[in-house]
Amino acid sequence: MLFVELIRHKRDGQTLSAEQLKALVDAYTDGELPDYQMAAFLMAVYFQSMNPEELAAWTEAMLFSGEVLDFSDIEGAKVDKHSTGGVGDKVSLILAPLAAAAGLKVPMISGRGLGHTGGTLDKLESIPGFDVNQPVGRFKELVDQLGLGLIGQTGEIAPADKKLYALRDVTATVECIPLIASSIMSKKLAEGIDALVLDVKVGSGAFMKDIGRARELARTMIDIGASMDRPVRALITDMDQPLGLTVGNSLEVIESIETLRGEGPDDLTQITIELVVEMLDVAGQLDDRDQAFKELRRLLDDGSALKIFADIIEAQGGDPGVCDDPNRLPSAAHTVEFCADEPGVIRSINAEQVGVAALELGAGRRKKEDDIDPAVGLVFHKKRAAQVAAGEPILTIHYNDDANLEGAKQRLRQAIEIGTGDINEPPLILDRLK
Ligand code: URA
Numbered sequence: 224m225l226f227v228e229l230i231r232h233k234r235d236g237q238t239l240s241a242e243q244l245k246a247l248v249d250a251y252t253d254g255e256l257p258d259y260q261m262a263a264f265l266m267a268v269y270f271q272s273m274n275p276e277e278l279a280a281w282t283e284a285m286l287f288s289g290e291v292l293d294f295s296d297i298e299g300a301k302v303d304k305h306s307t308g309g310v311g312d313k314v315s316l317i318l319a320p321l322a323a324a325a326g327l328k329v330p331m332i333s334g335r336g337l338g339h340t341g342g343t344l345d346k347l348e349s350i351p352g353f354d355v356n357q358p359v360g361r362f363k364e365l366v367d368q369l370g371l372g373l374i375g376q377t378g379e380i381a382p383a384d385k386k387l388y389a390l391r392d393v394t395a396t397v398e399c400i401p402l403i404a405s406s407i408m409s410k411k412l413a414e415g416i417d418a419l420v421l422d423v424k425v426g427s428g429a430f431m432k433d434i435g436r437a438r439e440l441a442r443t444m445i446d447i448g449a450s451m452d453r454p455v456r457a458l459i460t461d462m463d464q465p466l467g468l469t470v471g472n473s474l475e476v477i478e479s480i481e482t483l484r485g486e487g488p489d490d491l492t493q494i495t496i497e498l499v500v501e502m503l504d505v506a507g508q509l510d511d512r513d514q515a516f517k518e519l520r521r522l523l524d525d526g527s528a529l530k531i532f533a534d535i536i537e538a539q540g541g542d543p544g545v546c547d548d549p550n551r552l553p554s555a556a557h558t559v560e561f562c563a564d565e566p567g568v569i570r571s572i573n574a575e576q577v578g579v580a581a582l583e584l585g586a587g588r589r590k591k592e593d594d595i596d597p598a599v600g601l602v603f604h605k606k607r608a609a610q611v612a613a614g615e616p617i618l619t620i621h622y623n624d625d626a627n628l629e630g631a632k633q634r635l636r637q638a639i640e641i642g643t644g645d646i647n648e649p650p651l652i653l654d655r656l657k
Contacts (some may be wrong), residue, residue, distance in 0.1 A: 226250065226260050227260070233271055234267040241277075244280045244284055245280065252383045265387070265402065266396055268396070269402070275446055278404065278405060279447060282409050283450075284383070285405055286412050286451075288382050288383035289381050289383070290359070290380055291413045291415065294363060294366065297363065299326065299328045300417050302416060302418045302420065302505060302506050303332075304421070304422060306421075307424050307440070309341075309466060310428040310577055311465035311467050311577075312341060312462070313467065313478060313479045315333060315373075316475070318498055320531040324527045325499060325503060325515075328367075328371070329372075330362065330363075330416060331374070331414075332374055332380065332410070333375065333376075334375070335591075337587075338587065339578025343373070347476075349552060349553055350476060350541040350545055351545070352540045352541040353536060365538055376410065384410055404443040405447065412451060418456075418502075418506050419454075419505070421444055421445075423457050423460070424459075424460055425437040425460070425463075426463030428575050437459050438459060442457075444457065456501045456504065457655070457656040458652055458654070459655075464571070466491055467482075467487065470601045471581050471586040472586060472595065473552040473553045473598055474600040476549075476552055477552060478491070480545070483528050483546075484526065485520070496516060497652055500512060500519065532546060555598040555600075555621035558620065558621050559628070560620075561632060562614050562615060562617065563613055563641055566610075567610075567642050568611070568643060569608065569609050569646075570640040570641065570646060572603075572607055573637070573640075576637055580601065580631040580638065584601075584620070584623075584628075585599045599621050600621050601620055601621070602621065604617060618635070620635075
């Protein structure tokens with residue numbers, strides 16, 4: 224096959240066959256197709272897009288470029304959730320044990336934080352001893368016995384995506400809906416799940432800044448799922464301010480434990496319960512929506528979900544004592560209040576800038592290779608639409624290194640807008656797609 228011809232076809236807006244697309248993915252994964260040709264192809268896709276049949280074939284080729292987990296011998300519906308990422312988004316830590324307590328099987332493969340967004344693996348690793356690198360056999364055992372497993376991407380799952388993503392990152396082809404959708408779906412479908420729920424975030428802290436693009440991404444992923452007989456649902460949710468009250472790894476674990484105990488902030492609790500209800504629905508296990516809400520609330524309030532979280536921490540080598548005693552988690556050497564300069568109402572909190580402030584304290588990484596400090600971060604006392612007096616604390620900064628403090632404070636000053644007048648709070652759940 225002459226790859227230059229395929230690049231030319233795509234450049235000129237023609238349609239490629241499933242066989243041609245598979246040949247491109249396979250040759251690139253095996254190292255036969257050089258980066259410069261794949262880069263040209265990706266740029267052609269950026270401008271010419273792919274039709275649904277092409278995208279299904281491209282995603283399938285990526286999915287089968289490596290190991291595809293098979294959990295069919297495990298009883299029960301295997302369902303996962305994927306979030307497109309945000310600031311303070313610790314939903315997975317609460318959702319996986321809650322969904323397991325509700326009877327679902329959750330084989331969750333998560334990622335690390337990059338830039339202003341956090342990652343589930345970094346949060347889990349702030350729990351002393353927690354090991355996200357479990358062999359596939361053990362991962363299966365955990366899902367079977369405890370109802371969930373929480374691991375990181377293995378080199379064997381969708382290796383085509385790993386190579387393609389690295390190339391997209393340096394060729395300005397990340398921001399392309401078919402390429403994002405195929406990247407996410409190839410990894411998720413390789414987890415051996417029966418169904419998937421997407422949390423597509425929109426707003427200042429999200430990958431998608433406007434709801435039109437968020438809907439288009441969600442629809443594209445739902446269609447890819449349908450092409451492979453995997454039902455997919457999506458919620459479009461607000462990420463125009465941080466989710467919950469904490470940003471930073473061990474601080475977010477503490478907030479997750481509080482939420483698992485039924486004492487979490489309303490936005491975090493609501494979004495988590497809504498997503499688990501969608502998981503039950505997509506798995507065909509939802510009889511009555513109101514009843515499911517009540518039952519999930521009960522599983523938080525009576526400690527059932529927290530017990531499962533403690534069990535999975537222990538099973539993956541971590542210290543389950545953190546669930547009763549947050550002092551066992553890493554904590555920062557210093558704290559300082561960040562206060563309002565003037566009285567008024569908090570008009571907006573730019574989530575991306577808040578994420579960058581936390582990154583500057585050491586909670587995140589600029590480059591994949593960077594180390595993070597699990598202890599540092601931010602704890603909000605006031606969020607959007609709250610009244611503040613001059614000098615009143617809006618949040619507490621947890622930090623270890625004085626050198627990072629001034630930059631983070633400046634960033635927060637830019638991120639938080641105080642003014643006057645009424646605020647129109649957007650709903651947390653902006654749309655539901657299936
Ligand atoms: N997340 C992914 O996994 N892939 C993308 O392309 C973008 C975000």
